[in-house]
Each structure stands twice: as structure tokens, then as C-alpha cells.
Amino acid sequence: MIIDKLYQSVIEKGPVCVGLDTRLEYIPEYILNSTKSIQDKIFEFNKSIIDATFDVCSCYKLQIACYEALGIEGLMAYSKTLKYIKDIKGISIGDIKRGDISSTAKMYAKAHFEGDFECDFITVSPYMGVDAVSPYFEYVKNKDKGLFVLIKTSNESSNDFQELKVNDEKLYVKVGQKVTSWGSEYIGESGFSCIGGVIGGTHFDEMINIKNRFNNMFFLIPGYGEQGGSAKDIAHLLGKNMSGVVNSSRGIITAHKGKEEGVNFSEFSRREVINMREDILKWLR
Ligand SMILES: O=C(O)c1cc(=O)[nH]c(=O)n1[C@@H]1O[C@H](COP(=O)(O)O)[C@@H](O)[C@H]1O
Numbered sequence: 001m002i003i004d005k006l007y008q009s010v011i012e013k014g015p016v017c018v019g020l021d022t023r024l025e026y027i028p029e030y031i032l033n034s035t036k037s038i039q040d041k042i043f044e045f046n047k048s049i050i051d052a053t054f055d056v057c058s059c060y061k062l063q064i065a066c067y068e069a070l071g072i073e074g075l076m077a078y079s080k081t082l083k084y085i086k087d088i089k090g091i092s093i094g095d096i097k098r099g100d101i102s103s104t105a106k107m108y109a110k111a112h113f114e115g116d117f118e119c120d121f122i123t124v125s126p127y128m129g130v131d132a133v134s135p136y137f138e139y140v141k142n143k144d145k146g147l148f149v150l151i152k153t154s155n156e157s158s159n160d161f162q163e164l165k166v167n168d169e170k171l172y173v174k175v176g177q178k179v180t181s182w183g184s185e186y187i188g189e190s191g192f193s194c195i196g197g198v199i200g201g202t203h204f205d206e207m208i209n210i211k212n213r214f215n216n217m218f219f220l221i222p223g224y225g226e227q228g229g230s231a232k233d234i235a236h237l238l239g240k241n242m243s244g245v246v247n248s249s250r251g252i253i254t255a256h257k258g259k260e261e262g263v264n265f266s267e268f269s270r271r272e273v274i275n276m277r278e279d280i281l282k283w284l285r
Pocket residue numbers: 019021063095123152153154155198199200222223224225226227247248249250251
């Protein structure tokens with residue numbers, strides 16, 4: 001199952017998930033000033049970072065908004081990057097945060113688990129309930145795909161709804177319970193389900209609560225780096241069972257900015273991934 005492949009990758013290479021939230025302003029001058037098309041510039045940037053980090057990170061997450069914002073050229077680069085990750089037997093997360101009625105969700109599932117935008121995992125919003133999420137389950141069951149469902153997000157306003165009490169329980173806990181039950185049919189040899197949860201690495205108390213209640217859930221943990229998530233707190237959420245991947249996007253892919261605009265720029269990303277890995281893993285020893 002795809003979750004076992006991801007877990008194995010975490011064990012072998014560490015929990016860092018490189019976030020390819022690529023923007024033109026991050027691309028070094030030697031690529032940006034070339035005569036290549038926009039899609040080729042973005043792809044060259046991504047490929048260089050992927051090649052420089054492949055042996056030290058567990059997976060790659062592509063934030064689709066960054067590519068959509070550049071129109072057709074951006075989406076071509078999104079597709080090419082996903083295909084490249086697949087070709088080198090890497091693991092990709094399409095950060096698309098979809099959530100819509102079931103007939104539409106079926107189309108989203110086809111769009112992102114097959115064809116030009118095929119990836120291994122996608123992020124989904126649970127807000128509309130199980131019939132908006134269940135169309136993806138068919139791909140989890142039959143096509144070796146996985147989901148990360150938003151449970152407690154990293155942003156400040158996540159309190160607006162996720163912290164509301166519903167029958168004496170916070171809403172995000174209720175969502176976590178649902179995600180656990182949805183995932184119970186898709187548990188791999190690692191003991192983790194192909195349906196995991198997104199937990200922001202920025203709210204300490206909630207991370208403790210989630211770890212205590214959902215010890216066997218596999219997490220996608222964004223918030224390290226630019227958003228200030230602490231390595232110590234995130235390590236607690238990961239735990240000794242290494243139950244997750246930790247994303248950093250800007251912190252990794254802009255590491256060269258102000259230092260290197262030439263062909264060695266991605267070495268800065270590599271160094272950042274290695275430092276981040278050490279920063280987190282030292283709390284687990
Ligand atoms: O689902 C996500 O990945 C996500 C959930 C969340 O709660 N917070 C969050 O920041 N993200 C994503 O994680 C990435 C964080 O980027 P950086 O802040 O640059 O590391 C972005 O792609 C966000 O869209």
C-alpha cells in the first residue's frame with residue numbers, strides 16, 4: 001500500500017517532505033534569464049531541488065495554487081514535476097485541498113489520481129461530510145492512492161471552526177475520529193492507514209491532544225520553517241513510531257536566496273533539508 005511505501009521512505013530517509021510551492025521569484029537568475037519557456041524554467045528549478053534532496057527526504061508536496069496562478073504554463077510544470085517524481089520512484093502529494101459534492105469529487109479524484117496530474121496522495125477538506133470524501137476511497141482501495149484529510153490546520157484562524165465544541169468535544173477531534181473510522185479499511189503492513197490527517201505543526205496543546213488520541217494515525221505536518229513550528233513540538237507529534245511527514249516549503253526552496261543565483265543553488269535546499277531533519281530527529285533520540 002502507498003502508506004507503507006511512504007512509511008518506509010520516512011524510516012530510510014527521514015520525515016522531511018519538501019514543499020514545491022514554486023514561484024517565479026524563487027527561481028535563480030541563471031534559469032530565469034534563460035530563453036526557456038515558463039514551464040521549462042519552473043520544471044528545471046523543481047528538478048534541480050528534487051535531484052539535490054531525493055536521498056534525504058521522504059516525499060514531495062506540490063501546492064497546486066502556485067502552479068494554477070501561472071495558468072497553463074504553470075499546470076504543465078505541475079504535471080511534468082509529478083511525472084518526474086514518479087519516474088524516479090519518488091512519492092508525491094498533490095496539495096489540492098478539494099472538498100465538494102460526490103459527483104464533483106468523482107471528477108476531482110479522476111483528475112488527480114489518473115492522467116496528467118496523477119499523484120500518490122492528495123489533501124482533502126472534510127467539511128462537506130463523508131459523501132464528499134468517499135469518491136476518493138475507490139482509488140485508495142484499487143489504485144494504491146492515499147489521502148490526507150484536514151483535521152487541525154496550522155493557520156491562526158484554524159480556531160474559528162476547528163476549536164468549536166460539539167457535544168463537549170472540539171470539532172477537530174470529531175473530525176479526527178471520522179478520519180480514523182474512514183481509514184480503518186485501508187490499513188497497511190506498517191499499521192498506518194492510507195487515509196491520514198493534516199495537523200499543523202504550530203499549535204502545541206492540540207498536537208499533544210491529537211497524539212494522545214490518534215497515536216496510530218499517519219500525519220502530514222506543515223508549519224515548520226516560515227510558519228515557526230517548533231522542531232521539539234513536531235517531534236512529539238511524530239513520536240517514536242515516526243507517524244508522519246513534516247513539510248517545509250519556503251524554508252527549503254528559497255534557502256539559496258541572497259546567497260547563490262547559479263547552478264549550485266539547490267545545494268542550499270539540500271543543506272536545509274539535512275539541517276531540518278537533524279533539528280527534528282534529535283528530539284527523538
Ligand atoms: O495541507 C497543507 O499542506 C497545509 C495545511 C495547513 O494547515 N497549513 C499549511 O501551511 N499547509 C500547506 O503547507 C505549505 C506550507 O508552506 P511554508 O509555510 O512555506 O512551509 C503550504 O503549501 C500550505 O498550503
